[in-house]
Amino acid sequence: MGDSFSGDSVRKKAEFVAEVVNHTLHDLVIRCTKTEEVRNYYHVSVIGYGRNVSTCFSGPLAGRDMVPISDVADFPLQVKSSYKRVSDGAGSWVEIPVRYPVWIHPTADGKTPMCAALIRVKDILQRWLAEHPRGFPPTILHLTDGESSDGDPDEVGRQIMTLGTDDGPVLLFNCHISTRRSAKMEYPTEETALPDGFARSLFAMSSRLPTNFLAAAAQLGVHALEGSRGFVFNGDPSSIVQFYEIGTSLTGMTPYKWMDVDSSETS
Amino acid sequence: MSSAKQSAMWDLQLQQLLLPKSDHDASECEDAIAVDIHTARFAVADGATEAFHAQQWARNLAEHWVRKEATLTIEDFRKWVAAEGRELHDSWNGLTLSWYSEEKARTGSFAAFVGVEQRLKMLCLMTLADV
Numbered sequence: 341m342g343d344s345f346s347g348d349s350v351r352k353k354a355e356f357v358a359e360v361v362n363h364t365l366h367d368l369v370i371r372c373t374k375t376e377e378v379r380n381y382y383h384v385s386v387i388g389y390g391r392n393v394s395t396c397f398s399g400p401l402a403g404r405d406m407v408p409i410s411d412v413a414d415f416p417l418q419v420k421s422s423y424k425r426v427s428d429g430a431g432s433w434v435e436i437p438v439r440y441p442v443w444i445h446p447t448a449d450g451k452t453p454m455c456a457a458l459i460r461v462k463d464i465l466q467r468w469l470a471e472h473p474r475g476f477p478p479t480i481l482h483l484t485d486g487e488s489s490d491g492d493p494d495e496v497g498r499q500i501m502t503l504g505t506d507d508g509p510v511l512l513f514n515c516h517i518s519t520r521r522s523a524k525m526e527y528p529t530e531e532t533a534l535p536d537g538f539a540r541s542l543f544a545m546s547s548r549l550p551t552n553f554l555a556a557a558a559q560l561g562v563h564a565l566e567g568s569r570g571f572v573f574n575g576d577p578s579s580i581v582q583f584y585e586i587g588t589s590l591t592g593m594t595p596y597k598w599m600d601v602d603s604s605e606t607s
Numbered sequence: 608m609s610s611a612k613q614s615a616m617w618d619l620q621l622q623q624l625l626l627p628k629s630d631h632d633a634s635e636c637e638d639a640i641a642v643d644i645h646t647a648r649f650a651v652a653d654g655a656t657e658a659f660h661a662q663q664w665a666r667n668l669a670e671h672w673v674r675k676e677a678t679l680t681i682e683d684f685r686k687w688v689a690a691e692g693r694e695l696h697d698s699w700n701g702l703t704l705s706w707y708s709e710e711k712a713r714t715g716s717f718a719a720f721v722g723v724e725q726r727l728k729m730l731c732l733m734t735l736a737d738v
Contacts, residue, residue: 373707375660413707436713439706 353485353517354446356577361386361396361444364584369413369441378410385464386443389457391450397443405464416441454488458496465503465510477504479511481587483580485518487538497545511547513570515583524575526582527557527568539573546571549586556589557582621649637661637718641669647725648673655717659708660695664716667691672722679724692716 365384372381385406386396400415401407420442423435465478480500503510516539518524525534531543546569549557557564560582570587572579627636637654639662650669654661671691677683692715699712 369707370710371657373659373711374656375662375711376704376708378707413705416706419706438713439709441706 352446352448354448357483357580358444358446360580360584362440362442364588365412365443366441368409368588372409373413378413380408380410382409383407383468384409384412385461387457387460387464388447389453389460390448393453393457393460396447398445401443406468412443413441416443417445418442451489452484452486453490454484454493455490455496458482458493458500462496462500462503465500469503469505469510472505474506477508477510479587480513481584482512482514483583484514484516492541494541494545497541501545501547509547511550511570512545513583513587514542514546515572515575515580516542517572517576517580518574522574524579525571525573526562526575526579527564528571528573529565529567529569534573542573543569543571553586553589556586560585562586637665639665639669641666641673643673646673646676648675648722649724650720650722652721653719655719658717659711659714660699660716661718663698664695665718665720667695668718668720669722672720 365386368382368384369378372378383406387405388394388396395401395403395405397404397407399417401411404411418441420440422438422440424438425433425435428434461480461482465480468478469475497512500510500512522535525539527549528534528543531540534540534543549564549568549570553570554564554566554568557568562582564586572583575583621642623640623642625633625636625638625640627633637656639650639652639654641650642648650672652665652668654665658664668688668691672687675687677687695716702712704712
């Protein structure tokens with residue numbers, strides 16, 4: 341994740357991914373906010389892998405594998421100040437002050453121990469599922485920029501897909517991102533057009549998109565069909581944003597639009 | 608009560624039921640219901656779960672509307688809703704909010720609303736969604 345996207349000489353992939361993850365966490369908190377209270381409709385785990393496999397939370401949430409969304413809301417690493425352009429209702433724009441929480445800082449080092457990371461995820465899931473056997477099935481949004489450096493992830497991926505709650509199986513979605521100008525493939529229904537064994541392996545361990553997720557994809561203008569897998573290959577920055585928006589549309593809500601925010605920081 | 612309402616030929620019986628969702632207690636219910644026999648008005652409001660102060664907004668809409676004797680025109684209703692909205696927003700001034708409540712407050716509050724007024728041999732219905 342240390343290199344940049346093709347055509348973007350400034351922002352490294354790790355910085356962009358951290359920004360998307362921070363916005364996704366922000367989105368989940370806002371969805372669960374009822375007036376001045378955050379209800380624990382979600383539990384969130386953010387695992388990074390490279391030199392180590394570990395939780396990406398730091399500060400007050402350091403070391404916690406699974407965090408209720410109310411704690412995510414109350415314990416960001418830092419809250420930044422910025423401005424957002426909004427309509428004044430009379431045809432003009434005004435800038436209003438907003439506060440931005442940050443939980444994840446960009447990190448890029450080491451190899452791609454995908455199997456070790458998925459084994460860690462399976463372990464976290466098994467513990468959570470034992471405590472929440474009737475809950476909404478967990479969704480895993482797996483983002484990688486390279487091939488596994490510690491073996492074929494297919495077996496542990498399939499093991500994860502056999503887990504579930506009374507409400508259905510765990511959903512595992514995979515997004516492979518690339519700095520090359522290769523053609524991207526988003527949410528395919530079959531593996532025949534995939535370029536190599538690595539792509540086919542990720543396809544095989546990607547769940548089909550349930551109806552709510554297909555509706556979210558349609559709202560975003562993403563081409564996904566009945567039978568589409570939650571899988572992107574050779575994705576670009578927009579693929580990542582859409583992958584997270586679709587992957588967190590658990591309740592069929594309108595995907596949260598955050599790209600219109602002016603990201604200039606004032607402090 | 609106006610003479611028209613006094614001479615109404617209707618024999619109405621009314622029972623109010625406000626039920627929270629399954630596994631939720633009454634304090635979590637964002638719906639509101641209100642009746643005023645003097646104005647012969649009845650109202651229900653369904654506060655949007657994701658909105659800021661939705662419960663208060665639903666209560667304000669239902670309870671304040673039934674007490675009014677204003678005409679049932681869309682123009683009057685718009686003016687009345689706008690004034691109610693300003694009053695709710697003003698009540699948030701000076702609050703010290705967390706980053707997430709602050710953002711939620713910026714998007715405002717929402718509710719679906721139905722109001723009914725009984726008149727001589729006639730029921731007048733005022734209904735709006737997401738006000």
